[in-house]
Amino acid sequence: MPDTYRPRPEADSSLQHWRTSVVVVGSGVAGLACALALAPTPVLLLTKTPAPQGGSSIWAQGGIAAAVGRGDSAESHAADTVDAGAGLVDPDRALLLAREGADAVRGLIEAGVPFDRGADGEVTLGREAAHSFARIVHAGGDTTGRNLIRSLLDMVAATPSIRVVPECVVVDLIRQQDRIAGLLAFQADDGWVQVHANHVVLATGGIGGLWRATTNPAEATGDGLALAARAGARLADLEFVQFHPTALVPAGPSDGSRLPLLTEALRGAGALLLDADGRRFMLDEHPLAELAPRDVVARAIARRARLLARRCSSICARR
Template identity: 45%
Template sequence: MARRPLVVIGSGLAGLTCAWASDPQGCILLTAGVLTDGAASMWAQGGIAAALSPDDSTALHAEDTWRAGAFAGDRAVIDRITGVAPEVVRLLVELEVPFDRAPDGSIDLALEGGHSRSRVAHAGDHSGAAVTTAMARAVRAAPHVEVREHHTVTRLLADASGAVCGVEVRRRDGSLEVIETDRVVLATGGMGGLWAHTTNPTTALGQGVALAARVGARTDDLHLVQFHPTALDVAADPMPLLTEALRGAGAKLVSDGARFVDELQPRDVVAAAVWEQLTEGRTVRLDARGINRVATRFPAVAELTAASGLDLTRDLLPVRPALHYSMGGVTVDDTGRSSVPGLWAVGEVSRTGLHGANRLASNSLLEAVVTGRAAAADAITWTGVWRGSVRPADPATVRTRTCTAAPAASRPLPLAQVRETLDSACGVLRDGPTLQAAVDCLEPHVGDDAAYVAWLIARSALAHPLSVGAHRRTDNVLPEGVSA
């Protein structure tokens, strides 16, 4: 009997890499818009981290990742992923990614916060578009990938044993189709669009987490989200990003004219320092005027600021923290296997253990390529016995569409309200009573995917009373039975 097709969902860097690497068996690649539409991968400015310079090593890259993640990452995963980073960059060079070069012809490496060495390979300040476009070109040329654009996955189907048996898809004309399959790779990206202040595409609503959790997949660390300290504070949704590489090149943060933080500390530290200034009523600005040839080196940023009437070479740029990246997600093992047979997750939708409680800058494009390749290799050879190492989900978090919490569940909460709720309860600083109120507000609406994922996030934040990395509890209560 012919094997049912492998289905990959999402055409950011993780999904594209997975589809490309599914050679020779191949896959169907489903994506919501046209290829790369709605992908945060296209928006990455900084680049991809890899220990490539003579004064660097993969061990140092691993150490920086571990430290930036507040020592909460999985050390074996960190060592494995940072260990292959140089090879990943070489692969991207083979795919003709036009990385910037130093005068001696080697790849030019930028310095970013939390890195003890200059190690970010970049293509100007539009690195994500350069890398993702190259991978999309390879996918378009690959005879083993059947691309289906304008195919939004609305539901995963599971059989009586709980294993994946199909996906429900909404096509461009609104019609629904079921594709039968026993193997699905989720590559649906992050969930930053669930916050009112975000740098993510507003379509990044964590739908992959909803799809997976509704069929019983385990999720972890959903409360561990990263706030980028320097989103341009103008009336735009999503907020334009002022890349960390600007600070690496010498840009300074000033509050009412004075510096207040070491700009190259990990993001959680800088974001908290900026937030403190703002809550004390001061205005925080990024001063990039001292950077040599700043507009030439950062043309994408220059364009973004100009669109808001600001000149990068002359103006101080108002900034505030904004939701940027999700460290948690669908829990997976080294091959991308989730707790549900037949379901893999790769890229930002997954929780691999690489990032701990705070992602080191420019480690996520790396993770997208590494996890995409690993899941493809596993999925094309998998023969039916699911030996994953991920523990089952907490049943209290699993809400199927037919088993909703309350009658009001069929009435979706307006997205704007979901976003305001997470913004105020799950921002840079959190406390128990506000989180409890958010959980109570969202609970009756978990039949709706956006509210469901927001509920899972708030619930996870409430369940973690201790501050760690990007999760900062102002009440910082110790768990019962633990003394200080």
């Protein structure tokens, strides 16, 4: 358990019992949106970070892709997704996501999330790698995640049916016969808590925080996957990890914490990738050059890094 999640001296040592209709684990965009969608059903929303502003959501910079622009369509967004997926994308799921994603973003616009707008008052759309339309919405430039979470938390605060409990680490799901009847958690002030609920929603984010070099926060440790697997769920597609090919490596010694992201939007706005000789290598790799899909960019960078390491070691060997 990380230090921040350790019990305070006054924490209750006896097991407490809480009851609710729905318990949602996670206060990122998924957990907050789920809790809001369920109102007025009572929801207990638990999150392990000291404040509800945790998880990857607050770090999202480049914006949200959604086919909401004039002339764009969910079909086009889905086709781009399939093209970028190297034959691994389920086209039906891509279309579902593109349709529901566009609806969700329209809903956020209507709910008053402060997405950036142009002089004409319309929401501004940016273009990113592998998209054939400008379809990325931003809020506050590259602080989209932080602004979106702020808006969702304001909506949650105005929703009496949702109770948010921070510093509460969920450690196990409780099974009764064939169903999940609640969960076991540790809350910093209250100690061990058993939550009895009709429904449990795991919105615990990804596993990126497990990598040594990562742009993800420390709390992104795949807890939901582990909880679900232990409770008997079959996990699928674990090999697909969302990642960014470009991050800023600090010049000095690193403390191993998350690296600042060099967002794709930089390349969308014209930033170029150069090798150690100052050559623009992505032109040889993909017709979209710097705007190629992330896996293509990441593999090209890795090849250049290996070449550079080989060059350095042969120079060292000659000396």
